[in-house]
Structure formats: C-alpha cells, structure tokens
Amino acid sequence: MKRIVSVALTLTLALLVCAAPRAALASEPAAAAAGQVIGHLGYDVSGKKVGFSRITLTVEFFSAMSDEFEGFFTSRGAKYTALSADANPATQVENIENFITMGTDILIVFLVDESAATDALIKARQAGLYVVVIANVMRDADAYDVCVTVDQRESGLFGAQTASDWIDEKYPDAPDSSIDVVLLVSTSEAGTITRVEGMRALMDINKKVTVYEYDLGSDQSQEIAMRYTEQAFLEHPNAKLFLCYGSGMALGADEVAMKQAADKDGFAIICVDSIDVVLDAIGRSTGNGSLIRRAIKLGAGTPFTVYSIVTGDWADKLRDKVYHEECAVVGPENYTEYYSSKFN
Numbered sequence: 001m002k003r004i005v006s007v008a009l010t011l012t013l014a015l016l017v018c019a020a021p022r023a024a025l026a027s028e029p030a031a032a033a034a035g036q037v038i039g040h041l042g043y044d045v046s047g048k049k050v051g052f053s054r055i056t057l058t059v060e061f062f063s064a065m066s067d068e069f070e071g072f073f074t075s076r077g078a079k080y081t082a083l084s085a086d087a088n089p090a091t092q093v094e095n096i097e098n099f100i101t102m103g104t105d106i107l108i109v110f111l112v113d114e115s116a117a118t119d120a121l122i123k124a125r126q127a128g129l130y131v132v133v134i135a136n137v138m139r140d141a142d143a144y145d146v147c148v149t150v151d152q153r154e155s156g157l158f159g160a161q162t163a164s165d166w167i168d169e170k171y172p173d174a175p176d177s178s179i180d181v182v183l184l185v186s187t188s189e190a191g192t193i194t195r196v197e198g199m200r201a202l203m204d205i206n207k208k209v210t211v212y213e214y215d216l217g218s219d220q221s222q223e224i225a226m227r228y229t230e231q232a233f234l235e236h237p238n239a240k241l242f243l244c245y246g247s248g249m250a251l252g253a254d255e256v257a258m259k260q261a262a263d264k265d266g267f268a269i270i271c272v273d274s275i276d277v278v279l280d281a282i283g284r285s286t287g288n289g290s291l292i293r294r295a296i297k298l299g300a301g302t303p304f305t306v307y308s309i310v311t312g313d314w315a316d317k318l319r320d321k322v323y324h325e326e327c328a329v330v331g332p333e334n335y336t337e338y339y340s341s342k343f344n
Contacts, residue, residue, distance in 0.1 A: 038106065038130040039145065041312035046077030048105040053095035055110050057084045059221050061247045062110065064275040068303035069108065078106075087218065089116035096120040100127045106310055110134045118143045132306050135191060137322050146309050146318065150298045150325040152191050156198020158296045158327045159272040163243045164206040166268050166293060171240070176207045180239040182232045183211055184225060184249040188218035192245065195272060199243055212236055220245065225252025233260045244271040247278050250292050254281060257291045268293040274330055274338065282335045297338050299325030 036043050050073045054062045066082045073080045081102070085092035092112045097120060099107050107129045111117055114136050121143040125131050133144045167179055185196045203211050212235070214228045225248060232239065233256065242257065244250040250271035261267040265288065271278065274295035281290035299305055302325070308314040309323060317323055330338050 038310060039312055039315060041315060043311045044076075045073055045106070045307075045310065048078045049103060050078050050080045050106045050108070051095075051099040051102065051104040052080070052082045052108045053085055053092055053099070053110065054082060055085055055112055056087050059248050060251060060277065061220070061273065061275060064247075064277065065110075065302060068301065069306070072303050072307045085112050087112060089113035092117055093120045096124055100124050100129065104129055106130045106132070108132045108134065108306055111136050111138075114138055130310070132309065134302055134306075141321060145321065147322045148302060148305055148309070148325065149322060150327070152194040153198040155272050155296055155298060155327050156195040157201055158329065159199050159243055159270060160202035160205055162294045162296065162329050163202050163241055163268075163270050164209075166270065167206055167208055167241060170266055170268075171208065174208045177210045179206075179208045179210070179241070180236045181209045181211050182229075182236060182239050182242045183213040184216060184228060184232075184242060184244045184253060185213060186216050186218065186220050186245050195245065199245070199272070202243065212239075216245075216249065220248045222248045222252040222255070225249040226256050229253045229256040230260075233257075237262070240267055242269045244269060246273050247271055247275045247295075250278060250295070251281070254290055254292050261291060264288045264291060267291055270294045270296075272296045273298050276339055279330065279335045279338055282330060282332055286332045293331065295330045297328045297330045299327075301338075 052066055052069050054066055056062055070080045083095040083098065085095055089112045093116060096107070096109065096117065100123065107124055109117065109121065109131065111133060118138065118140050121131055125142065125145065131144045133147045135149060137147045137149050138144055163181065171179055181202065183199055185199065186192045187196055202209060212232065214232055216224055216228055229252060242253045244253055250269050253269050257267060257269060269292045271292065274297050278292060278295050281292040282295060284290040285293050305323060305325065314323065
C-alpha cells in the first residue's frame with residue numbers, strides 16, 4: 001500500500017516559469033512613429049532598456065534565467081538590469097517602480113504575488129513599458145502585455161511518467177510497493193500545488209512505488225534541498241529515485257546522493273524544469289558522474305521565449321495575450337539539443 005509521508009519546514013521563496021502575449025499599449029503611437037512596435041515582427045531591441053524583476057538571488061534557477069536574459073539582450077545591443085524582489089511582494093513593487101523611473105522599455109517580471117503587483121504593473125504599462133509576466137496568467141489583463149506560462153499539472157505529470165518509465169526500465173520485475181521514491185516538493189502557493197498534484201500521480205501510474213513526500217515550503221534553494229535529502233536518506237536509505245519539483249532541488253539532491261546512494265547504477269534523480277547546469281549533469285549521468293538522469297524541459301526556455309515574443313517572431317503563437325510553454329523529456333540521448341546557448 002502506498003503512502004505519503006509529509007515533512008514540513010518553513011522558509012522563504014516561491015517558484016515556477018513560462019510565457020505569453022500582448023495587447024496594444026500607451027507607448028505604441030511613439031514606437032509606431034519610429035517604425036517599430038514592441039512585439040511586432042522585426043522589432044529591434046538595440047538601444048532599448050530591459051529590466052527583470054526576479055523572485056530571488058539565492059536560487060540557481062533564477063540566477064541562470066537572469067544570465068540568459070542578459071545574454072540575449074545585451075548581445076543585441078540592449079541595456080539590461082536585473083533586480084531581486086527577495087521573495088517579498090512589497091520589494092517587487094519597488095522593483096517595478098524603479099524600472100519605471102529608469103525609463104525601461106521592456107519589463108519582465110517573475111511574480112512573487114499577483115495581487116500585490118497588479119496596480120504597479122498597470123502603472124508601468126500606462127507609463128509606456130511593455131510588460132511580460134512569467135508564471136501566472138494574471139486576472140487583470142490591463143496589468144500585462146504578455147503572460148508566459150505552463151500547464152503546471154501537465155509538467156508534474158510529465159515528471160511522474162518519466163519517473164515511472166525509469167523505474168520500469170531498471171526494475172521490471174519489482175513487486176508492488178517495493179520501490180521507495182522521495183518527492184522533494186514545494187506547496188507554497190497555487191501554481192506549485194498544481195505541479196505537485198501532477199507529480200503525485202506517480203502513485204497511480206506505477207504500483208511498484210511507495211512515495212515519501214518532503215515539502216520544502218517556499219525555499220527551493222540547493223542548500224535547503226541538500227538538508228532535506230540528507231534527512232530523506234536517513235529515513236529511507238533504500239530509496240531508488242528522487243522526483244524533484246525544480247532544478248535547485250535536483251542539484252541539491254544530487255550533491256548528497258552522489259555520496260550516500262549505495263547503488264548508483266540503480267538510483268535516479270528526475271526533475272521538472274531544467275537549466276544548463278542540469279543539462280550538464282544529465283550528460284555526466286551516463287558514467288554516474290551525476291545521478292540526475294532526466295529532466296522536464298518547459299518549452300524552449302523562458303529567456304528565448306520572451307525574446308521571441310518581444311521581437312514579434314512568435315506573434316502568431318500568442319493566444320489572448322498568453323504564450324503556453326510545452327513540456328519535453330530531456331535525457332542523455334538528447335540533452336545537447338536543449339542548451340540555452342543554442343538559441344543565442
């Protein structure tokens with residue numbers, strides 16, 4: 001019989017990723033007069049100011065995303081600035097107001113809290129900024145030009161199915177409930193809960209598993225993931241697979257598992273979402289240089305998606321100001337196809 005053992009800790013953060021479309025805004029007449037409109041085919045970012053308000057500085061996922069944004073935009077002549085909200089809704093509002101004062105042209109926001117940021121984002125658009133919101137489809141359409149998002153339940157289900165496939169490959173004859181699996185998750189807000197619901201479907205997909213769930217709360221940093229992984233190994237030393245909510249958790253789990261997994265050949269870490277450092281780990285996993293075996297890629301990568309929307313290249317992919325990222329499974333056989341540098 002399968003069971004979920006939930007372990008809680010409380011810290012600070014929030015997560016997830018994706019992209020979407022845009023409506024006409026106040027700055028369009030001036031831009032049109034110059035022959036260019038942000039979001040229309042052929043828009044040139046050269047000389048423009050791009051700002052990114054990210055949730056935190058402490059999580060690898062957001063640092064990598066910011067680095068990729070910087071690479072895309074500065075290599076094409078734009079000026080790029082990133083500010084951290086420090087997981088604080090009020091600080092993110094300050095970020096947005098600072099970007100307005102700086103005369104920013106394109107504002108990218110990974111939301112901490114939708115309700116807190118709505119008025120500030122409406123103000124930003126009224127000031128002529130083109131606003132791209134990542135992760136949430138906001139309720140007030142006046143607060144954004146484009147939302148970039150993903151079906152969180154689908155991404156979790158992809159992770160669950162990928163984990164099930166690996167178990168069946170490695171342990172084809174295992175009896176029911178004999179494979180211990182650890183879920184490292186975050187259920188700090190609605191979007192994360194939805195992804196985790198998809199991940200939990202592993203229990204229904206594969207009868208071989210017994211699942212133990214560890215909830216990291218809002219802090220998804222690599223350091224916190226290491227702490228929970230150490231605890232999980234103490235309590236479940238025979239665990240064969242860790243299914244992780246995100247990249248930071250997978251990287252933290254990998255660092256511990258490389259030391260503590262008794263049978264590396266029979267052990268796997270699988271995560272939902274991926275960044276280049278995770279792709280590198282997947283490449284090394286063929287020789288057990290890492291135990292991250294698979295990852296779920298959310299679209300082509302948010303930075304490339306946002307750039308393609310701003311320049312109008314993907315204008316035909318937007319539906320009602322929203323772009324929905326698609327999920328794909330990344331493994332040792334195809335990981336090189338998903339590096340962010342391939343899109344630069």
